[in-house]
Structure formats: structure tokens, C-alpha cells
Amino acid sequence: MMGLRHLSVRRRILLVGAVPAILAVLILTAYHMQNRWSDLRRENESIAKIVLEQISASAEYPLISGNYDLLKPLVHAALDQPAIVEVEITDTAGQSVVKERSRLYEGHQDVSVIDQPIVRLVPQLDEFSEFADTRLVERNLGSIRLTLSDAYTREREQQILQQSLLTGLAVVILAALVSRAASLSILTPLEKLAAFIAGLAAGATRTRLTVDDGAEIGHLQVNANRLAESLEKAERDQQTYTEQLMLEQQRTQHASRAKSEFLAMMSHELRTPLNGAIGMLQLLDPANSAEEFDDYKRTADRSLTHLTQLLEDVLVVVDTEKNKLPVTFSEQKLPEVLDTLLQTFSARALEKSLSFVTEYDDALRNQNLRCDPSLVRQVVRHLVDNAIKFTDDGMVSLKLSMQASADGSVLSIRVTDTGIGIAAGHKEKVLEAFSQANSSFSRRHEGVGLGLTISHHICRMLGGDLALQDAPGRGTDVMASIPAQLVMVQTDPDDCLGSGYAALIVEDNPVNLKVTEKMLSKAGCCLTVESVMSGEDCLERLRIRSYDLILMDCQMPGLDGFETTRRLREMGVGTPVVACTANTTDNIRERCLASGMNDYLAKPLTLALVRDALSRWLPEEQKSPH
Structure with missing residues (x-):
């Protein structure tokens, strides 16, 4: 091995090309020769087996009838096979009835003998047997003896050996010549390729190799250049992907934190009205005065109404991720739908010394509106609730009107306040699910903080939109649009529903x-x-x-x-x-x-x-x- 290391690259390539070729030729030649010998032996065995089967099948009648001359054509045909020296057929007593020997191998002592009995299946009958119950038994009619000589096989094996050696020698010489020519043609490109790859390993990914060869060497040169391009691109992509990964990690952490804060906040918000309802119901007692009873009942009703609104909000937030929303249409006058809700907001605004103004256009007052009243009420509730919550002085106005659009008509819900407003950087954030401008428990204003998110999702699912902009002076101006249609007012049936049903x-x-x-x-x-x-x-x-x-x-x-x-x-x-x-x-x-x-x-x-x-x-x- 130490001597090989001192040889030139050219001689090494020659050895690499020639030695494996020579070894492969020798191994293949030996393998081919061995297979040919095995095939020859199997061929002789197959011929002997076929001869025995043919003679055995045709010898039943001559042996039974005693007409042994019928066996001689079969025996002569068997002796025509070069490997068969002698054929002998005997009867049941072991006496030879036919015996013939080939003249080609007279005097050969290196022989092998194969004996095979000649049997016939006959029914076993006795006086108590029935035909349906008859069983078959073997009856010996005689035997066949084949004498085989190995001389023919050895002659064929020697011929195969000579042919294989001559062919192998020619292939070895040709392989040596081809290896030498190939070594001289690939040496220089390989040296250049090796130097180029060494440069890539050292980090020189911006260099390129000149393609000056064809076939596989040329392909190697092209692929080496592609490898350099891939490494260069991988370096750029790695940096980009690392930056994106860090950004996505931050977003995932933010989303997980926002959801955790949302769940904690909902737990707090749900328990508050639940506690109020349970507490007021437990305080109800027959001994209560009429004023106490009405106060407890009114407080319990408000708490349960608040709890129901929170559950509706949670379902809308869940539907935000599913991108769907259950909608139930009906025809009602919008002032009647919002009357109770707006009375509650008027009382809240009065408690904060705020002016609360509601304005309907004439069409909404005089005609029925085909829409989902619960979803419209939910949008109005959130928008007005936010406006009152984040306004400490001044006014909150709600304007509802019908506007024409390219696809028909829409219900316009516009809420304007003089409150603290929304920072420019938070206007998009507050419309995302599980995102609020401030969601901590220490925030100044109570509530879930998802009013704009829920309203935006409802408007979008109904085919409308929600836009935020700063109100003149200060505060917020929110414009929501929901596709809806005005329909003629139907005459109400008898106020007494269900009589006789x-x-x-x-x-x-x-x-x-x-x-x-x-x-x-x-x-x-x-x-x-x-x-x-x-x-x-x-x-x-x-x-x-x-x-x-x-x-x-x-x-x-x-x-x-x-x-x-x-x-x-x-x-x-x-x-x-x-x-x-x-x-x-x-x-x-x-x-x-x-x-x-x-x-x-x-x-x-x-x-x-x-x-x-x-x-x-x-x-x-x-x-x-x-």
C-alpha cells in the first residue's frame, strides 16, 4: 500500500481501471465456466431421466405380452445419446430380456449405473370387494438399468474451459487498453474538478468551473457549478429562513399568549354575571318586600342577559377561526329589535353624564328589515358598548340608515364618540381574533375587549365590512355595513296567538x-x-x-x-x-x-x-x- 501512494495519478488511474476489470473478467469467466459445467451435468441427468420415463412408459405391454422385440427401437434411441453406454431391461425374475451397448465407449471403465423399476397400478380385488371400494396397488413388471459414461462429460468440460479462458484473455487485454486510454482522457478534468471542490469546501461558493469536457466528466463539471450555486443560494436562504423563523416564533408566542389571556379573561368575565345571578336568586325569599323582590329579580335578569351575551361572543370568536357563522333571517322593524338594548345604553350613558343620541332614517322606522336581528343587535351592542366604555365626557351617537350599494342595499351602522380613540398602530390589531389593544387585568376598562373583533367578523361573514377612523376633534368613528333589504310591513295577526291550537x-x-x-x-x-x-x-x-x-x-x-x-x-x-x-x-x-x-x-x-x-x-x- 505504501508503494501505491508513491505512484503517479496516471498510473493509479490505470490500476484503478485495469485491475478491477481483470479481476471482474476472471471472476466472471470462472463463474460462467462453473455454470456451464453445472448445466452440462444437469442436462445429462435430465436426458437419463427422460429416457427412463419413456422406456418405463412404453415397456409395460412388451413385458406383459413377452414381445421383447418391441423394446429394441426404444433402447437404440436411448443409446443415440452420447452419455449413455448401455441399456438393459429385465423381467420380474431379474432375467435380462433386452441388453444393448454403445460402440462409441467400448472399454471405458469410468461409468455409473442407474436402476429404475417398472411398475403398474392395478386394482386390488377379492370376493368381498365392490367396484366403488377398489384400491390401486403397485405391480412390479421389471426394471431398467442405464449405464452412463463420464468420458463425454469430461470432453465437453475441457472444451468449455478452453473457450472460457480464450474469451477471458481477450477481454482482459481489451480492458487494459481501454483503461489506459480512459485514464489519459480524464486525468486533467479530474484534477481541475478536485481543486474546484476543495475551493468549495474552503467556502469559495462564488467561483465557477469552466466546462471543457463532455459525457460524465462534463456533467460532473456542470453539477459542480450547480452545487456551488446551491451552496450560495442556501447561504442566502438560510439567513432569510432564520429571520422568518424568528418572526414566526414571535407570532406563535404572541398568539399563544393572547389566547391564554383571552381564556383567563373569559373565565373572569363569565364568573362575574354568574355570581350576580346566583347571588340574587339565593336572596329571593317570600319575606322580601316588593321593592327588594323587584330589585333582586331585575339584577338577576341583567346578570343572565350579560352571561348570554358573553356566550354569544365566545361562539362568534370560535366561528372566526372556522370562517363560518350561523345566520337566521327574519323580517322585523329595526327600532323594535333594538329598543330594549338602547334603553340599557341610555341608562349607562346617563350614569356617566354622557349624551347618547340615536337616529333612524324614515325607511327603517316605517318598513320591516329582512336580516338576522340577533347578529345586528350584537354588532350594535358591541359598537355602542365600546363607545360608552371608552368615553369619559362628551357624547356618543348611533346613526342607522339604509344605503345603496353595487349589489343592492346595505344597513349602515355608524357609531361616533368623543372618547380616547384608538392609536394608529392598533387599528388593525383590534380586528384580529384574540387580540386587544390592552388585555391585561390591570386595564382601566372592564370587559372582554373583543367587541370590534366580533363586529368585524359578523360584518364580513354577512358580506359587509367594518371601518375605523378618527372622529373630528378626538374620539373614534366606526362604520359598519351589513347587506339587508327593506320589505313591506305586514298586517299583524290577532294579538292573541295560538287560540284554539x-x-x-x-x-x-x-x-x-x-x-x-x-x-x-x-x-x-x-x-x-x-x-x-x-x-x-x-x-x-x-x-x-x-x-x-x-x-x-x-x-x-x-x-x-x-x-x-x-x-x-x-x-x-x-x-x-x-x-x-x-x-x-x-x-x-x-x-x-x-x-x-x-x-x-x-x-x-x-x-x-x-x-x-x-x-x-x-x-x-x-x-x-x-
């Missing part, structure tokens, strides 16, 4: 059942209300009588509301079915309609929702009591 409530929760029964009784004048607590009972009840309206809970053990409604429709029951469930996610409205329901009410129920459902789904012509 019957409704069935399907609800498994006793508390919810009681609430729904009381609300239906209060909302419907003389409305007959019955109830069942499972889907199975509902099907049984509808088989014996009919109803004008069914309020169906969706989540029940056994048959849920969806499957119960599907079976009702299969039974041919066409009674309007209104879903009444606390589930407001996962496309619940679409699932209700797909199962055959006609409408959807979200819990918690209110008298206004129940009255609206009765006015929509009870027949216009009254029926006689059921």
Missing part, C-alpha cells in the same frame, strides 16, 4: 321542559301545550293525535331530534317542527333543515323568540280546540 314539546331535560311550557303558555293565548320527554314517545303520540306545532330538542338519549323528525316525515306527518337546542355550532341549522325540520331556535329561549315562532308557523285560520 295545540303544540307538542319534545324535551328530555325537566328544567328546560318547564321553561318552554311556561313560555308557550305565556306567549300563546289559550294555546294547548302538551309534552313528551323522548323521541320514541313523540312518535307514539303523533300516531294517535295531531298537533299544529312541534318544538323539538335536538340532543336527546335514544332517538335524537334529527332522527325523530326524519321518522315523522316518513310517517307522513307534515306538522311544522321547530328545533329548540343549545347547540349553535357545527352547521346545526343546516342539519336541522336537512332532517326535515322547518325552523331553528337557539337556547336560551326568550318570549320574543317564542312569539315570533308562533306567528310564523301557526296557521292563519284558527282551528277548533283539539
